[in-house]
Amino acid sequence: MGQVIDRSPELVARIQEHYRMLDEHRPLRPTLGNDMQIFYMRDRQTFTFLMFPELLDMAYQTARIIGEKFIAPYLTGKTLPEIMLSNQPIAAQHGYAIQEIVECREDFAIYRNYECADCYGMPNIGMKICAYEAGTAAGCFETPLGRPVEVRETKCCANGDDYCEFEVRVLDK
Numbered sequence: 001m002g003q004v005i006d007r008s009p010e011l012v013a014r015i016q017e018h019y020r021m022l023d024e025h026r027p028l029r030p031t032l033g034n035d036m037q038i039f040y041m042r043d044r045q046t047f048t049f050l051m052f053p054e055l056l057d058m059a060y061q062t063a064r065i066i067g068e069k070f071i072a073p074y075l076t077g078k079t080l081p082e083i084m085l086s087n088q089p090i091a092a093q094h095g096y097a098i099q100e101i102v103e104c105r106e107d108f109a110i111y112r113n114y115e116c117a118d119c120y121g122m123p124n125i126g127m128k129i130c131a132y133e134a135g136t137a138a139g140c141f142e143t144p145l146g147r148p149v150e151v152r153e154t155k156c157c158a159n160g161d162d163y164c165e166f167e168v169r170v171l172d173k
């Protein structure tokens with residue numbers, strides 16, 4: 001999977017530049033800036049997953065690359081608790097969700113996202129749809145740890161819950 005994106009070094013460099021612009025409070029779009037109504041993006045992905053649920057795993061694997069390339073560089077710490085603590089404020093800073101770490105050990109953790117941009121306010125459609133969040137978390141945790149990480153969404157607003165909850169497992173190499 002990693003090799004696919006390694007064939008697009010220009011794309012990776014450009015997106016890393018976009019994150020630098022974000023850090024420096026320089027908007028990407030000269031007139032409209034970086035903010036937009038979240039409904040557009042989430043409607044696209046919700047209906048995509050509803051019609052093609054097999055794409056949830058594709059989204060998870062895709063997001064692992066995003067976590068590795070674009071979020072991991074922001075994180076500090078060597079252990080899972082340290083890394084997750086450094087990651088925790090980013091969700092709210094970027095307006096994605098309010099994140100709470102419920103439990104965190106060296107090889108297992110549970111965290112919750114409140115007011116998730118992807119699913120908050122959805123009716124129960126019987127699906128846990130925050131695969132991009134789970135994949136991004138896996139990618140950004142496993143990069144500094146140097147061990148594979150699996151993140152599974154166990155509660156989701158689109159599945160009748162009031163918040164999203166994720167289980168994090170650090171696997172053997």
Ligand SMILES: [Zn+2]
Binds near residue numbers: 119129130153156158
């Ligand atoms: Zn969710």
